[in-house]
């Protein structure tokens with residue numbers, strides 16, 4: 230049996246089980262047109278024909294026996310335009326800047342993490358960070374070269390009483406540092422809670438005693454994913470030779486603490502690294518980082534030294 234006949238039979242079966250007789254020839258014709266002529270993905274074509282029949286026969290949606298897209302693992306999502314179902318934990322929610330999007334963020338299972346978008350038109354109750362859900366009948370999509378899943382009107386979100394594990398927290402990444410955020414460089418922290426001060430004010434303790442620290446908040450791109458990373462003073466010192474004392478000296482010399490950030494940006498941005506760290510709620514907290522071509526650089530450095 231060819232694929233379109235198979236799909237035809239599925240639809241006929243579904244309506245029959247729900248108590249309706251449908252014309253299989255007509256279904257076959259419509260499916261063939263959509264799939265072969267208009268290159269509509271199979272799942273989408275089946276859905277279109279099903280919706281057409283429901284309208285024709287005046288079948289209420291709740292009366293039609295549910296068919297669900299196949300359960301898939303996140304690592305298996307490779308092609309856009311497929312209807313799938315996923316069991317996943319909401320890893321984090323981002324602020325949505327578009328009125329068409331009601332929620333956007335990351336969901337994960339034990340095989341990986343993927344971006345998800347809930348369209349406003351989907352009209353779904355909001356999901357919560359940390360909770361696990363069945364995302365049934367969602368559509369795979371690709372945006373900026375990365376896969377994501379979209380929740381639309383035909384999708385169903387159902388909270389699960391399962392504990393879905395995320396991929397291992399320890400992570401090694403090889404990629405380029407493509408951005409460094411403003412609140413990086415020579416920063417000041419609250420003595421009581423260690424939070425970073427903004428304009429010398431702790432978000433909890435207000436005007437407070439503070440101490441200097443050095444850190445980088447940045448974004449690493451490994452060609453497949455973006456990682457928000459945090460480098461501590463030790464990481465920065467190992468990469469650049471600039472530790473807290475050197476940073477203070479730079480700030481003093483230029484009478485500007487921001488000059489440290491400029492210096493670090495010029496040394497670190499756009500270069501490739503191998504880094505190991507722990508995945509937090511949002512950030513990859515780096516334990517260990519090195520320039521990818523460190524050995525080559527060392528060699529070049531010592532050669533230069535010899536000729537100087």
Ligand SMILES: [Zn+2]
Nearest residue numbers: 419422431434
């Ligand atoms: Zn504080």
